[in-house]
Amino acid sequence: MFKRILLVDDSLSARMIIRQYLEIVGCQGAEFKEAQNGQKAIEALKEASFDLIVTDMNMPVMDGNEFLKRVKASPKYNRIPVIIISSAANKDNEKHFMKFGANYVIGKPVSPQLLHEAITSLQD
Amino acid sequence: MIEFKDPSILKALEKAVSDTFEGIAFAQILETKLIQTPVARKEGAYCSFIELTAPVKLRLFMLMSHDHLIECFSGVYPDMDLEKVPQEVYDDFVNELTNTIAGHFMSLVCPEKQDMVIGLPVHPSNADIDAGLTPSENTTLVYYLIEEHDLFVSLMPSE
Numbered sequence: 120m121f122k123r124i125l126l127v128d129d130s131l132s133a134r135m136i137i138r139q140y141l142e143i144v145g146c147q148g149a150e151f152k153e154a155q156n157g158q159k160a161i162e163a164l165k166e167a168s169f170d171l172i173v174t175d176m177n178m179p180v181m182d183g184n185e186f187l188k189r190v191k192a193s194p195k196y197n198r199i200p201v202i203i204i205s206s207a208a209n210k211d212n213e214k215h216f217m218k219f220g221a222n223y224v225i226g227k228p229v230s231p232q233l234l235h236e237a238i239t240s241l242q243d
Numbered sequence: 244m245i246e247f248k249d250p251s252i253l254k255a256l257e258k259a260v261s262d263t264f265e266g267i268a269f270a271q272i273l274e275t276k277l278i279q280t281p282v283a284r285k286e287g288a289y290c291s292f293i294e295l296t297a298p299v300k301l302r303l304f305m306l307m308s309h310d311h312l313i314e315c316f317s318g319v320y321p322d323m324d325l326e327k328v329p330q331e332v333y334d335d336f337v338n339e340l341t342n343t344i345a346g347h348f349m350s351l352v353c354p355e356k357q358d359m360v361i362g363l364p365v366h367p368s369n370a371d372i373d374a375g376l377t378p379s380e381n382t383t384l385v386y387y388l389i390e391e392h393d394l395f396v397s398l399m400p401s402e
Contacts, residue, residue: 129363132336136319177342177361206346207359226350227343228266 120242121146123167126153127160127174127186128204137173137204137229144235145242146171157186164196171241176205176216184219191220200241204229247301247383247398252352253277256385259348260396263340264389268315274388282376282384282395284369289333291341292367292375295349297360300401303345304367304375305337311392312337338364344396374399 124146128134134153141149152167154160158181160174172190176183183203190196200222205212208226216224223237246252257275264270289312292304316336317325341364349359367375375397378384382399 130335130339130342131332132316133339135332136339139320177346177363179363206343207349207361208346209350209353209355209359211355211357212350212359227346228263230266 121149121171121238123150123152123169124171124173125160125163125169125199126151127155127157127172127178127183128153129155129175129178133175133204133227137234140229140231140234141173141238144231145238155180157181157183157189160186161189164190169199172199172201174201174203176203176207184216187216187219187221202234202237202241247381248277252398253383253385255351256348256396256398257387258351259344260387260389260394262347263343264315264394267340267343268318270315270390270392272387272389274386276386278378278384278386278395281373281378284372284376289337290367290372290375291338291364292371293341293345293364294362294401295345295360296362296401298353298357299349302375302399302401303341303348304371304395304397304399305341305344306372306376306395307337307340308392311389311394314392315340334366338366 126134126138138151152163154163156178174183174186203216203221203224206227208224213224222241225233261272287309288306290306292302295301346361349361353359382397384397387394
């Protein structure tokens with residue numbers, strides 16, 4: 120079970136929704152840290168350890184693309200599984216994100232079922 | 244260049260709206276109508292717009308009623324005391340809905356193998372709202388009846 124989850128999205132309501140869904144699909148009891156953009160997420164990673172990252176793509180300051188690249192380029196963080204949640208997800212974007220090391224790509228609005236599949240698969 | 248009144252574009256927009264509200268609120272579109280005359284600003288309504296910049300340049304604007312937004316929000320958070328929710332959260336929620344519609348629409352209309360660039364949602368000024376609610380040769384305004392609520396979405400060229 121994931122114990123510490125880093126949730127990255129500039130939208131407060133999106134973070135609330137995704138957090139609620141994560142708790143429903145098997146992450147109840149996890150500690151959540153929320154970050155409004157990739158830069159804040161990098162700072163959070165430096166301060167604490169996480170076993171799952173869930174991130175939006177379209178964010179100010181540092182978008183999800185740049186954040187993902189930095190995470191996967193880091194020997195310290197690159198083993199943390201990453202779920203991308205994006206409003207503009209299509210097959211080509213999905214391939215792009217997977218190529219840079221994302222484990223799953225889920226389009227918005229988030230399907231709890233797809234999130235459940237992702238979480239279950241990553242926990243196995 | 245996207246033709247905003249092209250049936251395939253309107254179909255993609257409807258699918259984006261439908262998928263978003265079905266996903267958020269299990270709500271269905273009951274009616275869709277192209278609007279030909281300006282719509283007056285609605286008191287207390289929630290609006291947002293987002294600029295789509297690549298591979299097409301356009302603005303997507305959305306307006307929903309206060310009651311509709313509250314209903315959607317309470318569907319997602321049934322146990323939340325709505326009176327204690329800060330206004331910024333509701334403003335953010337409508338931005339997130341607009342972002343979801345815009346991204347989904349973009350993924351439907353854009354050719355594959357092209358990078359999609361979507362701006363951040365913006366709370367519109369009164370002038371932006373009026374522009375969003377005024378159909379013209381360049382602005383397509385669509386009305387959706389979602390369950391019992393009126394929703395307006397428009398597409399126009401980016402400034």
